Amino acid sequence: EKRTITLVEKNGYCDSVYINAAKIFQGICTKKPKDRTLVLYRDDSVLPMPTSKDEYPQRVSYELAFNALKYQDLLEEILLDSSVYPCHSIPDELTSLLVVMLYDLQDRKFQAREIFDGKEPVAEVQKIEHYLYSFRTKLAAALARCRIKHDALSIECILPETIRKQEQRASALPLCFWINTFKISLQDVFSDLDKKGFTRVESVSDFDHYTYCMDQHCHDVLLFPSSLKEELLNLDLFADYKLILQ
Numbered sequence: 001e002k003r004t005i006t007l008v009e010k011n012g013y014c015d016s017v018y019i020n021a022a023k024i025f026q027g028i029c030t031k032k033p034k035d036r037t038l039v040l041y042r043d044d045s046v047l048p049m050p051t052s053k054d055e056y057p058q059r060v061s062y063e064l065a066f067n068a069l070k071y072q073d074l075l076e077e078i079l080l081d082s083s084v085y086p087c088h089s090i091p092d093e094l095t096s097l098l099v100v101m102l103y104d105l106q107d108r109k110f111q112a113r114e115i116f117d118g119k120e121p122v123a124e125v126q127k128i129e130h131y132l133y134s135f136r137t138k139l140a141a142a143l144a145r146c147r148i149k150h151d152a153l154s155i156e157c158i159l160p161e162t163i164r165k166q167e168q169r170a171s172a173l174p175l176c177f178w179i180n181t182f183k184i185s186l187q188d189v190f191s192d193l194d195k196k197g198f199t200r201v202e203s204v205s206d207f208d209h210y211t212y213c214m215d216q217h218c219h220d221v222l223l224f225p226s227s228l229k230e231e232l233l234n235l236d237l238f239a240d241y242k243l244i245l246q
């Protein structure tokens with residue numbers, strides 16, 4: 001199941017992730033003065049509560065919610081410029097879901113979502129997905145106009161300078177993985193990584209792509225270059241909870 005969920009990450013998420021992300025976003029989204037409020041967010045109690053307590057869906061829910069928060073102004077501008085919002089068939093209680101799913105849709109280059117997990121669909125997610133996808137051409141055009149207006153090659157360039165610098169610093173930090181010693185020994189982890197083509201080095205200053213090192217203070221923590229995140233998340237070590245992303 002874990003390998004399946006990791007695969008879904010590149011093509012969309014299961015319905016419960018969108019629901020959870022919408023609930024998180026509802027609580028953290030930027031509240032604007034009434035005279036500047038064009039997109040309305042109301043209490044999202046209409047959304048069903050997710051029941052999964054798995055670590056991975058929770059983590060990606062927070063990532064999706066905070067990405068939507070980071071680009072909230074842009075996403076709202078796209079919705080308004082494309083005339084996709086407001087819509088009488090989409091109540092204000094579903095606006096948070098609309099925004100987080102719009103972020104994910106544009107992140108997939110407006111391609112259709114692929115579902116691999118076979119879990120029960122959520123009606124609200126299906127409704128928003130079909131609505132957004134039916135207007136994908138207008139949404140993509142609105143995004144293009146926003147980029148032209150801001151003279152931006154990508155949506156990352158539209159972010160304020162302070163946030164872009166924070167993103168650059170964060171992306172340069174090494175990835176930390178705990179070794180789950182209840183499931184695997186350090187030596188077996190080293191052996192497995194060696195078979196996958198990884199080389200162990202002394203410190204982060206020696207990183208050169210497929211390399212890793214041990215943390216200087218915690219003997220059961222490994223550090224990897226941040227550029228390897230996608231590949232690491234698809235390793236059996238991660239899928240089997242033998243390596244746990246910090």
